[in-house]
Amino acid sequence: MRTLEAKDCAINTATLGFQAPINLVIDAVARHGFAGIAPWRREMEGQSLKVVAKQIRDSGLQVTGYCRSTYIPANTRAEFVANIENNKLALNDAAELGAQSFVMVVGTLRDLSSARAQVREGVAMMLEHARDLNVKLALEPLHPVYAADRSCITLAEEALDMCDAIEGPVADPQLGIFVDAYHLWWSATLKRDIERAGKAKRIFGFHISDWLNPTVDILNDRGMMGDGVIDLKSIRQIVEDVGYEGLVETEIFSSHNWWKKPMDETLLVIIERIKTSV
Amino acid sequence: MRTLEAKDCAINTATLGFQAPINLVIDAVARHGFAGIAPWRREMEGQSLKVVAKQIRDSGLQVTGYCRSTYIPANTRAEFVANIENNKLALNDAAELGAQSFVMVVGTLRDLSSARAQVREGVAMMLEHARDLNVKLALEPLHPVYAADRSCITLAEEALDMCDAIEGPVADPQLGIFVDAYHLWWSATLKRDIERAGKAKRIFGFHISDWLNPTVDILNDRGMMGDGVIDLKSIRQIVEDVGYEGLVETEIFSSHNWWKKPMDETLLVIIERIKTSV
Numbered sequence: 001m002r003t004l005e006a007k008d009c010a011i012n013t014a015t016l017g018f019q020a021p022i023n024l025v026i027d028a029v030a031r032h033g034f035a036g037i038a039p040w041r042r043e044m045e046g047q048s049l050k051v052v053a054k055q056i057r058d059s060g061l062q063v064t065g066y067c068r069s070t071y072i073p074a075n076t077r078a079e080f081v082a083n084i085e086n087n088k089l090a091l092n093d094a095a096e097l098g099a100q101s102f103v104m105v106v107g108t109l110r111d112l113s114s115a116r117a118q119v120r121e122g123v124a125m126m127l128e129h130a131r132d133l134n135v136k137l138a139l140e141p142l143h144p145v146y147a148a149d150r151s152c153i154t155l156a157e158e159a160l161d162m163c164d165a166i167e168g169p170v171a172d173p174q175l176g177i178f179v180d181a182y183h184l185w186w187s188a189t190l191k192r193d194i195e196r197a198g199k200a201k202r203i204f205g206f207h208i209s210d211w212l213n214p215t216v217d218i219l220n221d222r223g224m225m226g227d228g229v230i231d232l233k234s235i236r237q238i239v240e241d242v243g244y245e246g247l248v249e250t251e252i253f254s255s256h257n258w259w260k261k262p263m264d265e266t267l268l269v270i271i272e273r274i275k276t277s278v
Numbered sequence: 279m280r281t282l283e284a285k286d287c288a289i290n291t292a293t294l295g296f297q298a299p300i301n302l303v304i305d306a307v308a309r310h311g312f313a314g315i316a317p318w319r320r321e322m323e324g325q326s327l328k329v330v331a332k333q334i335r336d337s338g339l340q341v342t343g344y345c346r347s348t349y350i351p352a353n354t355r356a357e358f359v360a361n362i363e364n365n366k367l368a369l370n371d372a373a374e375l376g377a378q379s380f381v382m383v384v385g386t387l388r389d390l391s392s393a394r395a396q397v398r399e400g401v402a403m404m405l406e407h408a409r410d411l412n413v414k415l416a417l418e419p420l421h422p423v424y425a426a427d428r429s430c431i432t433l434a435e436e437a438l439d440m441c442d443a444i445e446g447p448v449a450d451p452q453l454g455i456f457v458d459a460y461h462l463w464w465s466a467t468l469k470r471d472i473e474r475a476g477k478a479k480r481i482f483g484f485h486i487s488d489w490l491n492p493t494v495d496i497l498n499d500r501g502m503m504g505d506g507v508i509d510l511k512s513i514r515q516i517v518e519d520v521g522y523e524g525l526v527e528t529e530i531f532s533s534h535n536w537w538k539k540p541m542d543e544t545l546l547v548i549i550e551r552i553k554t555s556v
Binding site: 110111112116143144145147148149153154155157158161185186187188189211213214215218228229231 | 388389390394421422423425426427431432433435436439463464465466467489491492493496506507509
């Protein structure tokens, strides 16, 4: 495998802790030579999307993804429908920003079966709108530790089954998944799942970070690549072997560490670690 | 489904926080009418196994499992071999206690592939000894949140693949799995996996507790049945539908709550909750 450089990589802005306005974040990411950025909806509050989109374009950055969906499942039909409408509006913004994918963290309910059925229905309701806008819908299977509060979809297999059920086999899918090493590294079926996703051309993104051992906070204690236990080189090899040619995107939720550091420091460490540890 | 009573259930002694010597724990579990107990190796330190075994027999309790294996994978061959020898000695004790199964939490390594290969080899090395002693080997797939520090086996599918690889299809398996709701509830393939396990007669035990939301400590903040999000009734239905006829065993690691309460109080709450929430 060739050594990764910044030009092969994207920065998910959550990595930088939302400590600066989006224009400064874009500046920093571009200045360090990264090829892509994945901004969050919260960063667009009070901003002109046109202006942000222009700045990103002028910086030469791709927008790998726009984060993230409003949770889909709800306890009432009205709330479910509102969630889908909200996601359609966010899709408009994703399109305006030039995002390749809309990143879908799908939500959950105590009744997992109902949650999964609602997600399937809701994603199907969004598909045509996404196609019209030319923004891919990327389901992100989350680590099973989030099954109670963030995502009823935890297995890559399950996400791929849902893609197949909604869209069927197609040459150029609108619906696919993000492979996030943090969420999937532990699985004995990782290679099988990634190969299936690659064959179906449903890998829309590849997220990296690391699993710290011990992990002191399951939500916001993700590690910098190389500081944890994930064999990121092997996972990258599998993802590339099945034909993924997109950017490698760093996404580190780390209120305990990296979010407290200056953006430039974090970005420099990422450039070093993608060379040595991914 | 019929309503569970204490006589359908076992108590894993970890539930009671190891606050009393094993003879008092056995007394309490039997006095409340439970049908089984699963003690831990740490409780046998300084005890005569013969005496403990006799007390359990005289109390009319089954020993559903003996907890638990020394972690198998190691960074040196010598350490690996020592781990297997250690487990064989524990198997002798399990047999002396009359345990139906030896509960195997298998351990892990940073290199998951190596860990899995060592577990497979190590379990195979234990199988004949277990057969001679008439103690079943029960692999316990753990929740993926433990993949870095406790178990390289996380999926029931993976555990069943390992059983098949080591023992092949047999009418009366020596090797099987424990279905622990806390570890497996989140999986979209739960039903498929339990059905496969049931068909192969490889379900050697069924553990219950609950997943609290939020969970403040991933190791020792398990909930009492009914206090969390797991649909225990549905899981029990699946397990019974595939022919499991063993006891339903409560295992709650709860340093934050239940371990601080008197044993009798916890046991009374369990009797109530198995009726209402399982």
